[in-house]
Amino acid sequence: MTGSTGTSPARRVLVVEDERTIAEAVAARLRAEGFEVALAADGPGAVEAARRIRPDAVVLDVMLPGFDGLEVCRRIQAERPVPVLMLTARDDETDLLVGLAVGADDYLTKPFSMRELTARVHALLRRASRVPAPEPDLLRLGDLEINVAERRVHRAGREAHLTPTEFDLLVHLAARPRTVLPRERLLADVWGWADASGTRTVDSHIKGLRRKLGADLIRTVHGVGYALEVAR
Incomplete structure (x- = not known):
């Protein structure tokens, strides 16, 4: 038990x-x-x-x-x-x-x-x-700004209001820009799941982030996972 x-x-x-x-x-x-x-x-x-x-x-x-x-x-x-x-x-x-x-x-x-x-x-x-792994207080990637300490996100100067899970997912992707993270790893690292039965949960939260921050921000690698794309 x-x-x-x-x-x-x-x-x-x-x-x-x-x-x-x-x-x-x-x-x-x-x-x-x-x-x-x-x-x-x-x-x-x-x-x-x-x-x-x-x-x-x-x-x-x-x-x-x-x-x-x-x-x-x-x-x-x-x-x-x-x-x-x-x-x-x-x-x-x-x-x-x-x-x-x-x-x-x-x-x-x-x-x-x-x-x-x-x-x-x-x-x-x-x-x-879970005690989160330390992240920089402020992440700046192109026109995306994430204030980790205050849990606030701006893109092109406009604030986006994210749910707690959306914010955690975004920070996880932003800490590894352009790196393709498999859905299973995101489930383990962000949700704490030990199995891959909830990949649609990841997909739904990614759609929420795209709706609030722009469809161009997160790249889908079909059959694998997602990567945060930022202007060089």
Whole structure:
């Protein structure tokens, strides 16, 4: 069993799901992994629960009564950054991009295995607690400026508002300009995943960066990965 040991406090996970059978199954599996679990079944209840219990991670369904998971994610991230795993019944790329844009870190499409879900939650928490490798306080590459200390990004003088994961991915690419980084390596280094099952997560975050910073900034090497391209 993977969970808290000794006197370390259990990590708290908020599960937001209006289908009771799914919610209880997810909660039971996460508790078996050593987590404390709280449940919410609608949008307003999820925001109130996040404010009250201050979870270490949130498992969040997109389709909810009250208001949807995208709005829940937007509101809880505005109050306090927290890793979010979104659950969606549709493998719709637009929904996924919107979810990532409002602050979700990862997603799973229903139906999913409980083993996969718990692996993703563990990976999110490992990444959130990891001490980042030291980077220069300021990265300047052509017209791209990344203030690592302040977590702010400008291109051609205009500020781009990135999600926490988009920022971490951009810094990782910018620290190795023109170097092609495989998706699997990005998953391991940025997300903390030990396997390559989430390459679409990388692709979706790259699309978010291109949308905010320009399509010319990141080069795709088909079948391999991505490289940050800057003017010489």
